[in-house]
Amino acid sequence: MLSARLVLREIPRCNMLLQNRINIPPSILNYSSSSKVNDKEDDVFLRVKVQPIVRENESLDNKRARLIYQSRKRGILETDLLLSRFAAAYLKTMTPEELDEYDSLLNELDWDIYYWATRNYRTSPLPEKWKNSKILERLQEFSQNKEKEILRMPTLDRFK
Template sequence: MQRSLAYLRLTRPQLAPVRRLSLSAPRRKDPWPLPHSPEHIASTESPTDFPPPTPLPRPNEAVETTRARLVYQSRKRGTLESDLLLSTFAQEHLAGMSAAELREYDKLLDEPDWDIYYWATGKRTAPERWADTPLLKKLAVHARNEGKATRRMPDLF
């Protein structure tokens, strides 16, 4: 028993030196800036040389099946911000969309999550293919939430 306690005792020179923090020392740049901070947005520029994504062809898909698939894809994006924005948008607008508008929304959902989020919130300008579309304008109005509605994830059926 005495021998095992001897291993636990540390003398002063064996301790690692304590590094004191100084308030006057210059701060290093944060390697992982918080999302939505100006540093984060500047470090995650969207590539402009990539062609737009092409959705999978779905011949003979019924409009109601398309609508149900888009509701699910709007809810299960991968980031909480995009999930909340797109799922509440889908809940409010998909029921009234025509087949052509559903196809356009399907193309929009093929874009990366953060790009859609930043385009809708106005943090970045949308590329030419989405800049003047009525769909993105509707999404931007939805993102502004001028009515100050409390939004929560809609239930999946």
């Protein structure tokens, strides 16, 4: 079994190889580690955050369609359910500025979005840029499921 120290030592070298091989800017490949997390030594956290694609002159209809897809197809069931239901409820009525903010939120990592939406800041601290976010505030309110509904993926006709 590889030790965490070996993995940590090799990550920068792998980053260099990836950058040289496929021309990835250094700012995209990030990792962090801690010598002591949850009272365990040598835990390694690999956080790869890919920079979002810059979309110029995207129509509001195309943006809404893309955000529907990105809300439904996250890869983590909990986040899929939460964001797809939120998008079905609010995406139609969002202003262009709110759509931009929601688009920016969707560029965050899935578990971070989930923990922020459920106000679990011990697991994933809320960054300064999201502390006054109206969209995140609305998502947090929505995530409480005050109606106590059984959560299911909304059908696509709910987005029309």
